Amino acid sequence: MESRGTVGRVDRKILVVEDLKTHFKLPAGMVKAVDGVSFDLKQGQTLGVVGESGSGKTVLSRTIMRLTLGNNVHTSGRVSFEDRDILSLSNKEMQKIWGLEMAMVFQDPMTSLNPVVKIGRQVTEHVRKHLNVSKSEAKATALQLLKGVRIPEAEARFNAYPHQLSGGMRQRVSIAIALACGPKILFADEPTTALDVTVQHQILNLLNLQQQERHMAMILVTHDLGVVAGRTNDIAVMYAGKIVEKAPTWMLFSRVQHPYTEALLRSIPRTNQKNHTRLSAIAGRPPDLINPPQGCKFSPRCPYAQDKCREEEPTLQAAQSDEHQFACWYPVGTPENKEAFEKNLAAQLPQTLAFAEGKVVDESVIDNAVALSGGGS
Amino acid sequence: MGKMIGQRVVRLIATLLAVTFLTFLLTALLPGDPVNAILPPDAPRDQATVDRIRAEFNLDDPLLVRYGSWLANAVTGDLGKSYITDQQVTEAIKQRIPITFELTALAAFFALLLAVPVGILGAYREGRFADKSSSAMVQVGLSVPPFIVGIFLIWLFTVKTSFLGLPSTGWNRITTDGLWENLRTAVLPAFALSLAPLAYFSRLLRSDMVGTLKEDFVLSARAKGLKNRYILGRHALRPSSLSLVTIVGIQLGILLSGTVVIEQIFALPGLGSRLLNAIYQRDIVMIQGITVFIATMYVLINTAVDFIYLAIDPRIRKR
Ligand SMILES: Nc1ncnc2c1ncn2[C@@H]1O[C@H](COP(=O)(O)OP(=O)(O)OP(=O)(O)O)[C@@H](O)[C@H]1O
Ligand code: SF4
Ligand SMILES: [Mg+2]
Numbered sequence: 141m142e143s144r145g146t147v148g149r150v151d152r153k154i155l156v157v158e159d160l161k162t163h164f165k166l167p168a169g170m171v172k173a174v175d176g177v178s179f180d181l182k183q184g185q186t187l188g189v190v191g192e193s194g195s196g197k198t199v200l201s202r203t204i205m206r207l208t209l210g211n212n213v214h215t216s217g218r219v220s221f222e223d224r225d226i227l228s229l230s231n232k233e234m235q236k237i238w239g240l241e242m243a244m245v246f247q248d249p250m251t252s253l254n255p256v257v258k259i260g261r262q263v264t265e266h267v268r269k270h271l272n273v274s275k276s277e278a279k280a281t282a283l284q285l286l287k288g289v290r291i292p293e294a295e296a297r298f299n300a301y302p303h304q305l306s307g308g309m310r311q312r313v314s315i316a317i318a319l320a321c322g323p324k325i326l327f328a329d330e331p332t333t334a335l336d337v338t339v340q341h342q343i344l345n346l347l348n349l350q351q352q353e354r355h356m357a358m359i360l361v362t363h364d365l366g367v368v369a370g371r372t373n374d375i376a377v378m379y380a381g382k383i384v385e386k387a388p389t390w391m392l393f394s395r396v397q398h399p400y401t402e403a404l405l406r407s408i409p410r411t412n413q414k415n416h417t418r419l420s421a422i423a424g425r426p427p428d429l430i431n432p433p434q435g436c437k438f439s440p441r442c443p444y445a446q447d448k449c450r451e452e453e454p455t456l457q458a459a460q461s462d463e464h465q466f467a468c469w470y471p472v473g474t475p476e477n478k479e480a481f482e483k484n485l486a487a488q489l490p491q492t493l494a495f496a497e498g499k500v501v502d503e504s505v506i507d508n509a510v511a512l513s514g515g516g517s
Numbered sequence: 518m519g520k521m522i523g524q525r526v527v528r529l530i531a532t533l534l535a536v537t538f539l540t541f542l543l544t545a546l547l548p549g550d551p552v553n554a555i556l557p558p559d560a561p562r563d564q565a566t567v568d569r570i571r572a573e574f575n576l577d578d579p580l581l582v583r584y585g586s587w588l589a590n591a592v593t594g595d596l597g598k599s600y601i602t603d604q605q606v607t608e609a610i611k612q613r614i615p616i617t618f619e620l621t622a623l624a625a626f627f628a629l630l631l632a633v634p635v636g637i638l639g640a641y642r643e644g645r646f647a648d649k650s651s652s653a654m655v656q657v658g659l660s661v662p663p664f665i666v667g668i669f670l671i672w673l674f675t676v677k678t679s680f681l682g683l684p685s686t687g688w689n690r691i692t693t694d695g696l697w698e699n700l701r702t703a704v705l706p707a708f709a710l711s712l713a714p715l716a717y718f719s720r721l722l723r724s725d726m727v728g729t730l731k732e733d734f735v736l737s738a739r740a741k742g743l744k745n746r747y748i749l750g751r752h753a754l755r756p757s758s759l760s761l762v763t764i765v766g767i768q769l770g771i772l773l774s775g776t777v778v779i780e781q782i783f784a785l786p787g788l789g790s791r792l793l794n795a796i797y798q799r800d801i802v803m804i805q806g807i808t809v810f811i812a813t814m815y816v817l818i819n820t821a822v823d824f825i826y827l828a829i830d831p832r833i834r835k836r
Binding site for chain 2: 205207208234235236237238239240242243244246248251252253254255256257265266269270301303314317
């Protein structure tokens with residue numbers, strides 16, 4: 141079975157992340173925002189990073205990009221970008237990589253564009269710096285880019301200020317800025333969360349189109365599994381600073397292993413329902429990252445949690461395929477899992493009751509997601 | 518935008534009316550016979566003069582009518598005449614104001630010239646040594662009154678050493694002595710005046726800039742690989758300088774009326790020393806005229822500040 145975008149092409153690894161940890165030192169203790177994350181990404185491939193708010197997605201992507209997070213940060217592990225050890229580079233060296241080889245699209249285009257600088261300058265300033273081109277050449281490039289991201293009347297917008305554009309238009313500008321120097325990898329940190337539902341799809345499609353046209357690697361961060369369904373090669377599900385399940389997208393949707401992923405799947409907004417309500421929210425709150433629960437960090441919320449879960453933390457292990465990894469003692473779909481569920485139901489464990497009350501996973505959601513991700517049958 | 522300019526102009530006119538009316542009351546509300554108040558103690562007090570004053574100030578008319586005719590004269594540049602020196606008030610202002618303007622402008626210029634880098638540095642190195650030490654120095658500048666600084670400078674530059682050959686007192690005019698000679702007399706008093714505004718400016722810019730540097734657009738500028746210096750100057754300075762512009766305006770007003778002491782110490786023939794003189798002599802007409810002038814300048818500066826806002830922040834233009 142072929143993954144999307146790799147047909148007839150052997151791509152090398154552009155990014156290797158090994159045992160990456162980002163901890164913040166606070167008076168109350170260490171916040172383990174990212175706690176031992178490993179993955180790699182090939183050229184032209186897209187990785188979706190999914191997890192609830194606070195799971196460490198933003199910290200992860202900013203750590204990989206080496207953007208400062210404050211002076212109370214402790215980072216360890218390895219980030220290798222095109223065989224360069226990113227974490228050991230100086231800021232000066234990073235300045236030659238930022239914007240040129242690595243770029244980022246931020247969550248909120250209302251705040252990520254400078255309100256007092258004209259669009260034109262914001263699209264051209266780093267082009268002029270990195271590619272050493274003249275003002276008029278940079279402008280020509282910028283206009284082409286603005287047209288490329290479907291901004292009507294690009295010429296006029298060039299001299300506009302951000303507040304004169306709608307949210308969707310601003311995010312298109314941000315994408316144009318990120319793409320301007322032809323980066324090898326693009327980080328998109330919840331690029332559509334701040335936008336209207338109708339605009340969200342347009343922006344995501346635009347990102348996908350550009351990613352494929354440029355054969356660029358992309359990390360798409362989102363809290364919504366529905367967003368990544370048809371748009372990524374692989375998915376990493378994050379919980380409390382760790383990857384708890386990782387697989388090619390179609391495989392993840394069709395063979396869910398981790399109870400947290402299952403819960404996220406149940407919370408994909410139903411598109412056939414007008415108000416986009418979630419099927420069921422996940423019971424309980426994300427854990428305290430300073431004093432996380434013992435054992436599996438999902439155990440206080442997991443409908444299948446057993447004593448073993450509360451004592452011993454599971455590590456990533458392979459499922460049927462090596463490409464599919466998960467960290468759970470009682471993976472979804474196994475007899476052990478079923479047994480654990482019934483046991484908890486009998487013991488009237490609150491999260492298990494809540495889970496049972498929530499409607500059973502809507503098969504159509506999964507079928508739809510699997511179909512979108514181009515795998516399955 | 519047009520509507521906004523309209524509003525500002527209406528507000529300007531209203532403020533000017535209020536300011537001039539209040540200053541006008543200065544002569545109108547003094548106790549006793551207004552003639553006595555208007556006429557300085559040392560001025561000749563014959564019947565002819567008294568009659569002239571009664572007629573000139575329309576003292577038999579109601580207050581508002583008097584204000585009206587006074588205002589009508591004032592807008593044509595006639596602020597009355599000193600009863601001691603017989604000098605027209607506008608004449609005195611014209612003679613003295615260049616010195617005061619120059620001191621004010623130079624002091625504000627020194628203050629800004631130092632405050633912008635100090636403020637930016639403090640914000641950029643927030644909480645580090647450069648921030649703390651510059652804050653401490655600025656704090657000292659704020660807590661020493663300008664006249665102490667002035668006296669210290671005179672002592673340092675003329676009594677102790679004759680560094681740069683700076684004269685301690687007196688004033689050279691650009692027109693007669695040339696720019697260089699003029700600046701030599703202006704630099705010390707202007708510097709003494711600039712310390713307090715320097716402290717205000719740099720503290721304000723620093724704190725606004727600390728906020729700006731936490732904005733997403735600064736992070737996105739970093740993520741574009743732009744140099745720190747460029748980000749600070751091109752992306753962070755402008756959005757951080759709105760309150761700075763306000764306070765520059767206010768400080769210009771304060772400086773304009775606050776040169777009195779410094780002019781005295783450095784023996785500069787500016788508007789402030791003329792005002793002080795008029796106060797000693799109870800030269801009410803002169804006091805009133807100069808006060809109206811300074812107050813008007815103050816209001817005009819603040820209106821100018823409003824318009825500078827428009828230039829700095831395009832978002833305001835929209836409203
Ligand atoms: N500078 C910091 N100091 C201390 N804690 C921090 C800092 N930055 C982030 N954190 C903590 O790290 C954790 C992960 O934050 P992060 O922003 O990466 O989450 P996220 O997955 O991106 O969530 P969201 O979906 O809300 O964007 C949070 O608990 C957050 O409070
Ligand atoms: S290890 Fe246990 S608690 Fe953790 S997810 Fe798996 S079943 Fe739930
Ligand atoms: Mg985030």
